[in-house]
Amino acid sequence: MITKNQQVSLNDLWESASIDDMVFYPELLIDLPDLTRRYLEHAIAPGTPLASAVRLWMHGEIKIGKKWHSFKGEEVICWNRGMIWQAKTWMQGLPIWGADRIVDGVGEMQWKILGLFPVMQASGDDLTRSGVGRVQTELVWLPSVLCSPNVLWTELGASAVQAHFTAFKEPAKFTLTVNNRGMLERVKIDRWGNPEGEAFHYVDFGGIVEESSTFGGYTIPTRLRVGWYFGSDRFESDGEFFRCTIDKAIYR
Structure with a gap:
């Protein structure tokens, strides 16, 4: 049975994104901490329209159980409504298609072998x-949202800054590690999850940025390693589960 949520396609979500006439200028950041300004000025070129959505094409590896499997995927993040990530991977030579989504406040996951089972x-x-x-973590691909006056910033040191905001009724404490050129190096958030397979709880979640590229005026991470227990030894041993390379990004 196809739910109402699943009837919203990736194209539907993309086309529903609002289009704003506002463009980015460094003067918008005058009241923000120095490190925040450095990051956003590096991430968004002057005169770039402030997008409410991004569409990404990617490939990489995803860890299922103890094995890594290659994947190809496409994703839309629409700040007003949510996210859909659809991908194809392979297990024991068989193709698996599926999607993770959170649209209009409803989250779902569905994956099928051969698209059927x-x-x-x-x-x-x-x-x-x-x-x-x-979605909160993946704002690294939609940094225009972080220019909102509703985002409050706190510098945590010479290279770390934390954004406080609410998305889809959930508060976020989003920590970014930035180098002296403003390039993003790490991100971390307290994410609700159950990586141990038991009761859900807040777990340190984040990623390491290994490469960045520019698309349509936005400089975003294009090669990342992502997972649970971020910042601890467990990240390398059993927390990391997603490695991706962004091949293309467009903004709306």
């Missing part, structure tokens, strides 16, 4: 809450 599906409040954390 379910191998993984989930929904519910915990999955939705975890999906919100994912």
Whole structure:
């Protein structure tokens, strides 16, 4: 049975994005901490329209159980509505298609072998809450949202700054590590999840930026390693589960 949420396609989500006439200028950041200004001025070129959505094409590896599997995927993040990530991977030589989504406050996951036989599906409040954390983290691909006056910033040191905001009714404490040129190096957030397979709880979640590129005036991470237990030894041993390379990005 196809739910109302699943009827919203990736194209539908993209076309629903609002278009704003506002453009980015460094003067917009005058009241922000120095490190925040350095990051945003590096991430967004002057005169770039402040986008409310990004569409990404990517490839990489995803860890399922203890094995890494290659994937190709496409994603739309629409700040007003949510996110859809659809991808194809392979297990034991068989193709698996599926999608993770959170749209209009509802999170769902569904994956099928050959596009027919379910191998993984989930929904519910915990999955939705975890999906919100994912969207919050992926604002590294939509930094225009971080220019909003509703985002409050705190410098944590010479190279780290924390953004406080609310997305889809969930508060976020989004920590960015930035080098002296303003380039993003690491991101971390408290994300609702259950990587141990037990009760859901807040877990340190984040990623390491290994490469960045520029698309349409936005300089964003294009090669990342992402996972749970970020900032601890467990990240390398059993927390990391997603490695991706962004091949193309467009903004709306």
